[in-house]
Amino acid sequence: MDKGTVLYGVDPLILLDHYEIDYHHSYAQDSPFFVGLTKGQLLGSRCTACGYTYATPRAHCMGCGAATSWLALPLTGLVHTFTTCHYGGEVFLKETPFTLILVEFDGADTLFLSRIKGIRPDAVRIGLPVVARFAKAPAFKVTDVWFEPADQA
């Protein structure tokens, strides 16, 4: 949209310079994870050689380099750490305050980043049991899943 020339200053000369772009972004080998979210599944991956289990999936093992296979994670886990953001990147400012958590799962060696909802921010603590919730209208983004305290299940 052409707004004409917008000047913020004349000495030095400062003007508005607009920029936007659309990408054709492929999830490539990670695609099944995002499809899984639309079916209420949280997919991790497990190394076919050493058995190391990733709660945030990757197609190849960081340790030994072998291919991994998909695996459904439990839909309950524990809060490993957390923070409540009162500011954020511009796109997220309207959503503040929001609370980020890293989730640990039984049987997984690594963690998963998500948001926790349905709880007062000051009630979130490390070790809190949480349960996954899925968006009814998926956007094919990692935000199609979030967590809530398990005792409210």
Add this chain to the structure above:
Amino acid sequence: MRPVYMVGGGITKFAKAHPEKDFRLMVKEAYDYTLHDVPRLSKDMIDGAVGSYFSDHFTRQLKAASMVQDYLGLCPKPSKRVEGGGATGGLCFQSAWEAVASGRMNCCLAFGFETMSRVNTWKGNEFIALASDTNFDFPVGGFYSGYYAMMVQRHMYEFGTTVEQMAMVSVKNHANALHNPYAQKAKRLTIKQVRESPMVATPLTMEDICTMSDGAAVCLLASEELAGKVCDRPVKITGVGSGSDAMRMADRPHGKVILLPHERESDYQHLKYPGVHSFRGGRMAAKLAYEMAGIRNPLEELSFVELHDAYTSSEIQTYEDLGLCRYGEGGRFVESGIPFLPGLDYGLELPKQGRLPVNPSGGLLACGHPVGATGLMQAVFAFWQLQGTIGKHLNDERLQVRNAKRGLIHSHAGTGTYITASILEAP
């Protein structure tokens, strides 16, 4: 590899915005200051350059380092750009070291800059958060202060680190900056004021976090032969090390500590490492740098440290990675007073004040963090400390570490994805 010396450096003061000068002119100012400080070195002795800036999003000028190269009149000499997030400046410094150590160049210029003021702070935070996994991390609420807040929550849980200990880092670095005219946020703070400033991401407040800035810095590195000819007090670079870790914090393993010579496995029997509370890449960088420099106990053998305090929490975490104290003792380390400067009044009880000053310049918290320039700024401050010329360059002697023999500079990217440590020694 042959010995490498730093013979000059300069800084264009970091500021919230420098609308009156673009990145080329910012670098030119620091470069001219450097050449003026080393009058026996002429431009034709510089064999090439390495440029550093972090973000094409901020600059919106691809190949911006080429424009600096021509602005400084260094074409057609060799040149390249180095980029590695927050560690860009530290990586640039080490890249210039490699050029001289390998014998490829006798004199290499390292220049770095960032222009972050052209977008608002929150758009800037969004750009920086693009340096996290854009499939799995960014969309959840990508925000670096949030990532660091999660890391320190875990540090507090594991080790009992307190927000007051974190606030002491803020008090220290902002107060040191009162004597540094290159700093932009010099002020006297109390622990209470740090805690009462606006909450950004629990438990980090505005005063726990550095500011985005515009600025530039340059370093000139030279071979032993050339350094001896052009510089009265060249500073030797005796160790370089760097390390890395997985992009996603969620992917960090829970294994064994990488030990330094003064540590034992029995120190850490129950610690799962690095988890999200420690920076494995920082420990690796320190280990490699110490090995090259022959350092066995850093607390005893270093005179000062300039480290990447983008957050008060990461300064505490970094004490541990660098082995200044054991893992888990970072909070008590700052409380002891060890990393404060001697002779300054911080309004705090500090039993061991000044034993090993950390961030005597004021660090990123007080100087600012124009990403590509930051690691080089640390090198310049360390260079002046080791030359004993702080008084000359800052017009204030009070930040001069007495009898400074050996300094460490530490540059850090992402949530610990690239980290450098370099050791500099006095003539």
